Amino acid sequence: MAPRIGPPRSGAPQVTLLTEGTYPHSHGGVSVWCDQLVRGMPDVGFRVTAVTGTGREPVVWELPPHVADPVTVPMWGPAPAGRPPRGARLRRLTEVYERFLTALVDPAAEDGFGPALYELARAARDGVLAPVLRSDRAVRVLAGLWTRRGLPVSAARPTLHDALTATDLLEHALRPLAAAPPRTGVAHAVSGGIAALPGLVGTHEHGVPLLLTEHGVYLRERYLGYRTGPYRWPVKALLLSFFRLLAEETYRVAALVTPGNRYNRLWEERGGADPRLIRTVYNGVDPAAFPPAGPEPTTPTLSWAGRVDPIKDLGTLIRAFALVRRELPEARLRLFGGTPRGGETYRESCEALAAELGQAGAVRFEGRVDDIRNAYASGSVVMLSSISEGFPFTLIEAMSCGRATVSTDVGGVREAVGECGLVVPPREPEAMARAALELLRDAPRRTVLGKRARLRVIEQFTLRQTVDTFRSVYLELALGAREAVALRPVATAGATA
The missing domain is CATH 3.40.50.2000 (Glycogen Phosphorylase B;)
Incomplete structure (x- = not known):
């Protein structure tokens, strides 16, 4: 096709x-x-x-x-198809892999990482790297390195099982080289x-x-x-x-x-x-696609949107919500977002935590929502509890919808929120609960913060600004690459390759 x-x-x-x-x-x-x-x-x-x-x-x-x-x-x-090479080529590839591993375990050899990586890339595209990394030879190379005197790791007495595990993980991590x-x-x-x-x-x-x-x-x-x-x-x-x-x-x-x-x-x-x-380029949204969300729910509700993943730290959010309900028993928590393949155990642990804290009836895992704006509209306050973020879309989308927010102080969150929402330390349920209660009890303040948040998005974080910036970056880099090619010396018949 x-x-x-x-x-x-x-x-x-x-x-x-x-x-x-x-x-x-x-x-x-x-x-x-x-x-x-x-x-x-x-x-x-x-x-x-x-x-x-x-x-x-x-x-x-x-x-x-x-x-x-x-x-x-x-x-x-x-496992990728292919067979390990033989003879001189196998010895050469083994030497390169040993230099690569040496860069990982010996601080004095780190300069060898890049050159070894690019040699491994050629072997990967030829289909011979993965078979070698799945062989006993690769495990023996690592086990031998780990026993060298003077290396910090030797004090931990790595086992053969450690070498098998690490070699397997590296084989998978290097697959994109192919x-x-x-x-x-x-x-x-x-x-x-x-x-x-x-x-x-x-x-x-x-x-x-x-x-x-x-x-x-x-x-x-x-x-x-x-x-x-x-x-x-x-x-x-x-x-x-x-x-x-x-x-x-x-x-x-x-x-x-x-x-x-x-x-x-x-x-x-x-x-x-x-x-x-380095040039900072903020994420942007289309304010017309995320208009003011309209009336709040009649029940005090905290809403969250995102990927159900440990990095989002839903455990802290659920614990904070349990503290909120001590003060506002009618409060509800609605969690919108899908669970990635392999993340089912984490979601089950979050559901179990809610039940353990007596909140199972008040915490709802809604799954993916067709229109993410409904997730923001469903909350009186939109929450973000992550332990790591860049410049989160859910936050600026919620701000564009005119909702007040409580977010953890990670990554670019404080840059996004400014003075238009409350920011609390990560992994601190008590601080998150205090901030949520502060806003749930003060409807006029929620309204003021929501209006300021939408205005901030319109002034600083629009999608058009983001796209235009990257268009100019692409053109700049492509032009620089073409000029570099044009300036390369042209090889003559007598030149040495």
Whole structure:
């Protein structure tokens, strides 16, 4: 079947979006952002390389004609086909992999991470990397490194089981290296981490400029996730070292970094991004698509919208709500949003917590809603309880709808809210409950805050501003790449390759 894409208009760049667990295979804030971006630029040809779970995920967004059928990179699907090489090539690949691992475990060898990564990428596209990483040889290489004297990890006495676990996790994490890298236009990674791998290779091999947009701080979220992960310390340390060095390489290579808020910028500068190549670009919404929500519900109601995921910390919200009901027994909590595949256990734990606290009858898990505006309209106050965020869509959408908000002070939340809502520390149910009660008991203040919030969105966070900014960025990077090609010396017949 021919690719489903129309040619971009003359002068418009070709853009390859690099995603992980989002567009176009799932819903959520980053997916909304991607959809808004591509629909706002019908003259730009878009391709999508999407890192997914199993590879069986359906496309849940209707793709416009100028977006090609997505290329999927399954992280946890069947093992990639291929056989390990033999002889000299196997020895060479083993040496490269050992240098790669050495960069992860020895601080003095970290400069070898990038060169080894790009050599592994060639092996991945040839179909030989994954078979080697699934072999006993790869496990022995890591086990041998871990026993070297002088390395911090040796004190933890890593086991063979640790080496098996870490090798398996690395094999999955490196699968995106097998994807065809972008060869033309602009590569736009809409998060850091493994989604950026094809873009890094595209820059290294073809000079394609890499644009990085982090909505949340990918590395920070890996730290949060692995802190409670089921692995022993040697495994956690190795994988977090991988993600840290990958983040640093991405910041080093990126032609431009466009964080969604100033908080992310601080992490990116600390990670090695050149401050001159960082431009903050806030998310935006269309105020006409999110008009004032109208009358509040007759019952005091807290509403929440988002993806049911540990990073959203619904446990704190449910605990805060239990405290609210001590003061307002008639209060209700409505939670709108789908549960990603694999997240069912977390949702069940949240339901169990509500029951344990005696709130099962007052807490409703509504699932996905066809019109997200109904989620905001259903609440007297809209809540956000996350422990990590970028510049959350649900917050600015609720503000555009004229609802007062209570949010945790993470990422770009305070930048979004300004003086138009209440902001509380994360993971503190008591503080969240006090703020919610403060607003639930003061209808005039809710009205004033809601009006100010909508005005703030109209003045600072419109979708048109966001799309126009990225259009100019694409053109700037594409033009710079073309000029760089034009300035390359032309090889003559007698030149040495």
